[in-house]
Amino acid sequence: MSVDWEEARELAYAAGRAAAGAAEPVALPDADGRTLAEPLRALTDLPAFPTSSIDGWAVRGPKPWRPVGRVLAGHVAPPLTDDGTCVEIATGAMVPVGAEALVRVEASTRDGDGLVSGEPRNGYVPEWRQPGEEAHKDEELLPVGTAIDPAVIGVAATCGYESLNVYPRPRAGLLVFGDELLTGGTPGAGRVRDSLGPQVPGWLRRLGASIDASAVAGPVQDTLDAHLTALREALSKSELVCTTGGTMHGPVDHLHPTLTELGAEYLVNTVAVRPGFPMLLARVPGPDGRPRFLAGLPGNPQSAVIALITLVSPLLAGLQGRPAPRLATVELTGEVRGRGGDTHLALARLDHDGRSATPVGHVGSAMLRGLSNAHGFVVVRPGTEAAAGDLVPFLPLPLVTGERP
Numbered sequence: 001m002s003v004d005w006e007e008a009r010e011l012a013y014a015a016g017r018a019a020a021g022a023a024e025p026v027a028l029p030d031a032d033g034r035t036l037a038e039p040l041r042a043l044t045d046l047p048a049f050p051t052s053s054i055d056g057w058a059v060r061g062p063k064p065w066r067p068v069g070r071v072l073a074g075h076v077a078p079p080l081t082d083d084g085t086c087v088e089i090a091t092g093a094m095v096p097v098g099a100e101a102l103v104r105v106e107a108s109t110r111d112g113d114g115l116v117s118g119e120p121r122n123g124y125v126p127e128w129r130q131p132g133e134e135a136h137k138d139e140e141l142l143p144v145g146t147a148i149d150p151a152v153i154g155v156a157a158t159c160g161y162e163s164l165n166v167y168p169r170p171r172a173g174l175l176v177f178g179d180e181l182l183t184g185g186t187p188g189a190g191r192v193r194d195s196l197g198p199q200v201p202g203w204l205r206r207l208g209a210s211i212d213a214s215a216v217a218g219p220v221q222d223t224l225d226a227h228l229t230a231l232r233e234a235l236s237k238s239e240l241v242c243t244t245g246g247t248m249h250g251p252v253d254h255l256h257p258t259l260t261e262l263g264a265e266y267l268v269n270t271v272a273v274r275p276g277f278p279m280l281l282a283r284v285p286g287p288d289g290r291p292r293f294l295a296g297l298p299g300n301p302q303s304a305v306i307a308l309i310t311l312v313s314p315l316l317a318g319l320q321g322r323p324a325p326r327l328a329t330v331e332l333t334g335e336v337r338g339r340g341g342d343t344h345l346a347l348a349r350l351d352h353d354g355r356s357a358t359p360v361g362h363v364g365s366a367m368l369r370g371l372s373n374a375h376g377f378v379v380v381r382p383g384t385e386a387a388a389g390d391l392v393p394f395l396p397l398p399l400v401t402g403e404r405p
């Protein structure tokens, strides 16, 4: 029943990809974080006209030149028709037809008759930008599947787009299971604080899903009825519902019976990975015909995060029309034991240039201390051991710039 860890990631990605929503147009300022559903193409040559890079003079023929006008940015320049003439030109202005060179204002002089002299600069960077220098009309600048960031929005605006066709942002919900969980105060007397309800939404957002406070519920009472009601409700609102706990078969673990009641189809049911093996991913048909997904994250908190980045990360990449997440390769600075026939994911911290990884402490699956100090997981594949100096795959946590400097 357990699938290989790499295969589980591939299955989750393929399921998400097959269920990606239809493209929708969004206004440029709202496109941040979304994904291009069609290639971004230049709508004109870029720049669209010959553009001055300097403040100075556009000149024709030999000096001195007689000024015959001025062209500012935003205007169409009349042609320069006669040798020995020039126009005053501003940075960003259209260079007139007939201009042969640009002279910087600080490299120019004017005599008593107002005639201009000076030398055009023969620098490495030309003083004006030619049409098509950055892109030709219809050229593909970015492919389908590109994650939209502020620079992508900027280049789209430069091209002349008002909106972009993007994939929908998947909506997610979260149900926390476990009667032993406290939602406030300090742990004790057999009870622990719920550390997943407050944590999982942040990871889901970093993976591209939207989730608001109303989509987080729990602790859901440890009965089959309560589980069924909560899951039906959550699946009616979100494409992806994550649950925490109850993935095993203990006396109050109701997730599997609930999935059976819902007629869910298992895509992954346990993964050959440590920690985190009881994780699962299931699919149920939604009322609109599009599938809904349920990711069962194990109750041990670190295992839940491993399930998020093993199954939910590729699923959400697929649902958003993005490429499958890839693993980096890093050099290990210390030993990491293998886990027999399972993949071992070992929390590690990257050094400043991101090239080597050092295992961290406090990495028990019930602990979060190691996780809060790590950049991700070193991957030790089944039947292997990893030693200092080995090059190993690295699965990063979806941290954003500035987190864990």
Ligand SMILES: Nc1nc2c(c(=O)[nH]1)N[C@H]1C(S)=C(S)[C@@H](COP(=O)(O)OP(=O)(O)OC[C@H]3O[C@@H](n4cnc5c(N)ncnc54)[C@H](O)[C@@H]3O)O[C@H]1N2
Binding pocket: 176, 177, 178, 180, 181, 192, 193, 194, 195, 196, 197, 244, 245, 246, 247, 248, 249, 250, 253, 276, 277, 278, 297, 298, 299, 300, 301, 303, 365, 366
């Ligand atoms: N007989 C066996 N028992 C267990 C096995 C096994 O192979 N055979 N595997 C263990 C492993 S590994 C894991 S992981 C857990 C997974 O169990 P569940 O997903 O059913 O999770 P729970 O039993 O509900 O909880 C496990 C553990 O985690 C704590 N927990 C749960 N939710 C939260 C939360 N939101 N915040 C903080 N802590 C949470 C819970 O109190 C338990 O201590 O099964 C093992 N058992």
Ligand code: MOO
Binding pocket: 274, 275, 276, 277, 278, 298, 300, 303, 304, 365, 366
């Ligand atoms: O698989 Mo459990 O998830 O090791 O703690």
